[in-house]
Amino acid sequence: MRVTITDIAKRAKVSPSTVSRVIADNPRISAATKEKVLRIMKEMNYHPNIIARSLVNQTTKIIGVVMPGMAEQSLQHPFYPELLGGIASMANNQGYKILLANVSTVDEEREMVKELTFGGITEGIILLTSRDDNPTVDQLVKNGFPFVVIGRTENPYVNWVDNDNFLIGYQLATHFIEQGHQEIAFLGYSPGYMVTRDRLNGYKKALQEHNIPFDPALVIESKFISDNGYDLMKQILVKEKRPTGVIACDDLLAFGAIRAIHEAGLRVPEDIAVAGINNVPLADYYNPPLTSVKINAFSLGTKAFEMLRTIMGSEIQSYNRAIIPAELVVRSSTQR
């Protein structure tokens, strides 16, 4: 049996409320009893029951983090863990704990969010998503529950933090153009995911600004995060008009692409320059080192938590957006 406030009270010959006051560090208590109670608490190895406290306070100091398909693949990607690290670090030193929810299907997500919101166990939610049509988001909006989305959504009534993916696409494409490229393939476009759409649009904008016609044949679709860059690249290599540059929507895609290029007897960057996005640790170690875009996932996480706190603490409704700057990291894979 766990030791409770009443046990302490009995032993100290005081009332439970007195003990409670000691715990709360209430000033209206004599130094003597305070010290005595404190001593006994230590003796009996007392620890307050968080559940009971939550029930009366209506506050749990827990936030929920909902990740899609974690069990399967998402967490495999360095992007997610870094994000999580950011959230956790911020949450932790503000005394919050993180309830991690991995959901594999949209239905699961809906149910999970329902539980987390109505169940009273969670004070706020951070939702990782990048899909356009997320019913969960609409649901949360309807309930007026405090939540923040990481990844841009089209629903205007949400608080979100994200990178400027349009800018990322734009900067990458500009970088290639400045290096003299005209035929630049875009690898890993995934309709239904705003991320890749924004990036593609940025890419188009850059082309347009330099009067380079946009060629849809150079856009290769794929699932958002996947390791099939190798196959995608082979699709490109068989075409008669070979691009001189490749922008991949993810570093893993880029690595696969490079392998395909090498196998075809071509060199990177001399024959085809390649860049990725996300700047995974190994981008720097790869051969050749891969030009990429640092997404600052950790900051995305910390910012998201910060925003959530603001929302939770405030009575006035507001819809906030935060853009975490991304950073082009140029390495040998795109340098002549």
Add this chain to the structure above:
Amino acid sequence: MRVTITDIAKRAKVSPSTVSRVIADNPRISAATKEKVLRIMKEMNYHPNIIARSLVNQTTKIIGVVMPGMAEQSLQHPFYPELLGGIASMANNQGYKILLANVSTVDEEREMVKELTFGGITEGIILLTSRDDNPTVDQLVKNGFPFVVIGRTENPYVNWVDNDNFLIGYQLATHFIEQGHQEIAFLGYSPGYMVTRDRLNGYKKALQEHNIPFDPALVIESKFISDNGYDLMKQILVKEKRPTGVIACDDLLAFGAIRAIHEAGLRVPEDIAVAGINNVPLADYYNPPLTSVKINAFSLGTKAFEMLRTIMGSEIQSYNRAIIPAELVVRSSTQR
């Protein structure tokens, strides 16, 4: 204000206990009232308060996962997220939620574990650790709180799941020896971490079995997980007696080492063969593809949860160990 069981009761003109019975699907209730209550619950969008329920049930359906230094670097490593995925997937479909605790210091870890155990919020704990002297472990043992360690510890009174690191070291070394190597460096030994010690011992055993003298000069120490394989390898390359093979305790270390080797104008595997451990996704994409050991982190996670459940559900004390088999994945980096 959130809608409670009493609100439902009033509206349905029944007592709270009746509503509670409906929720619990108690058979001793008339179909009529049951249906009515159910309907009103839906109408009013009722959801049970998990906190209140936990308080009376003394059960939360939450387990804690404590990771060291997550905020900083651990989570960066593909190993951890995969582990987490395994735990989460298992937990989820058994109706458990995961409370994620990232701790950066030993003190923090101790405090966190105290809160999680005595606070009553958590029914069991999975502790990720690989350090020998973990006071937290001793503490948990002392309290008789259900917990499972991922990573072997020396304390005999713990339940743990791990790979057979001795075997991993042994198999890797044997593989090198079979390829004709005699001078095999061991990169990334880290005293204080059982993992690397076990691996080193396995390596020694293999040497011994083949009558190859053990040369301490070939063992290069480093912090457990770090990205300084490049520098470590340079230390080796300046030595007069150059090894023909390198076993790195982690793939990232191996990647760095390969870069150093290439920079020195040598080839992998022709001049020096290199293998890593953990089989990160990019091992396969690297140039050359890296021989590594698949750790099956996901299984480590699922098994850990399974074990935890067993412990939580059983009154009889027992100390269980589970070994998740690792698997040597031979690629070009060690093949002539």
Add this chain to the structure above:
DNA sequence: TTGTAGGCGTTATCAT
């Protein structure tokens, strides 16, 4: 300064 009593939302026991 300290104690008493009521309540947070639920479940479980005992009546009816």
Add this chain to the structure above:
DNA sequence: ATGATAACGCCTACAA
């Protein structure tokens, strides 16, 4: 089949 009541462990007016 249903209702009243106590309890889970803690907090907080209100009293003393």
